[in-house]
Amino acid sequence: MPRTTYQPVPLTQPTAEQPVIVHLRLPPPNAIIRRHRHTWGQISFPLRGSMRVTAAGTTWVVPTMRAVWIPPEVEHEVVTLGETALHACYVLPAASPLPLTTCSVLEVSALMRHLMVALADSVPLSPRHRQLSAALLLEELRAAPTLWPGLALPTDRRLKALCDALMEEPGSALSLAQWAERTGASERTLARLFRTELRTSFAAWRQQLRLAHAVDLINRGRPLAHVAAETGYANAGAFSTMFRRALGKAPRDFMAHRADE
Structure with missing residues (x-):
């Protein structure tokens, strides 16, 4: 299947003042975000459609209401399956409630979903609201159940x-x-x-x-x-x-x- 290479922008780095950054990504259907890595952790969450995430010798097919946690410096690739809209949630390593060495698939609660939508760049929030939403999102990530381990490659x-x-x-x-x-x-x-x-x-x-x-x-x-x-x-x-x-x-x-x- 031919795939269109997609380069997501912006790549705003999380900071101590803003430890959680959420971007809404709207790639073309059947797109590929080629292998890359970054210094922050990332939650990849399909808001609509689904995606295949490959990292650390494992691949996961991720539908809505599921998310993949990718720790800092872990090389990964994302392939969208059909028409997909997704959130990329960047997490400062020092603030992460999730392991910094292990990828995992998480169940996305309704509250987690709403918080990511609220924190997405397209939604303007007051600094206080953004801080409160980020703190609550980190707590939701801490409590999220871990699901299937994925397919070894x-x-x-x-x-x-x-x-x-x-x-x-x-x-x-x-x-x-x-x-x-x-x-x-x-x-x-x-x-x-x-x-x-x-x-x-x-x-x-x-x-x-x-x-x-x-x-x-x-x-x-x-x-x-x-x-x-x-x-x-x-x-x-x-x-x-x-x-x-x-x-x-x-x-x-x-x-x-x-x-x-």
């Missing part, structure tokens, strides 16, 4: 080519033998690399990827038949069985829960 170029292609097309039905023909490695070699580099199998890694994309599609309100087709399942029934086994609830129950949030 390989370093071997052949396995990386396979994983990158699957992330672009999670519903691909190609077998490991067929991927071997495309990557220039034998099926046995790829299977071994999955075990040694990612501590899992090809089938298990692909299922976790599909599950992450399914959660994204469900979050967008897509019909179950569409979700099943996009994630490589023959029908909604087969997809529902996988989903229930993995998350402990049926997709319809998950959708009802998301509607209540």
Whole structure:
């Protein structure tokens, strides 16, 4: 899938006087913010749509009401999935309530969402209001539940080519033998690399990827038949069985829960 490189601006650095800065980003559909790093921590939060964040050898598919914490000096890349609007929340390391060495996915509360909207550059606030909102946002970040760990990524170029292609097309039905023909490695070699580099199998890694994309599609309100087709399942029934086994609830129950949030 062709992607448009997006360079977000401004990059206002947080300070002791203003330890939290929030920018609203409106990238083009299917854009990529290429690998970079900065001296502050960052919360990436899709206000609309979803994104894929890669950092520290791991990738996360992040729908609305979820956010990724990226500590200072950690190289990361952001890919928007379709039409997306997102908030980039910069946090001064000295003020951070989150670990400065570990990335994580956080659940975004309704209050956290409203505070980020209020602090975004497009919304003028009095200095007192901004200080109070920033302090409360830091407390919300401290209390936010940590969610799924994300998908580990390989370093071997052949396995990386396979994983990158699957992330672009999670519903691909190609077998490991067929991927071997495309990557220039034998099926046995790829299977071994999955075990040694990612501590899992090809089938298990692909299922976790599909599950992450399914959660994204469900979050967008897509019909179950569409979700099943996009994630490589023959029908909604087969997809529902996988989903229930993995998350402990049926997709319809998950959708009802998301509607209540």
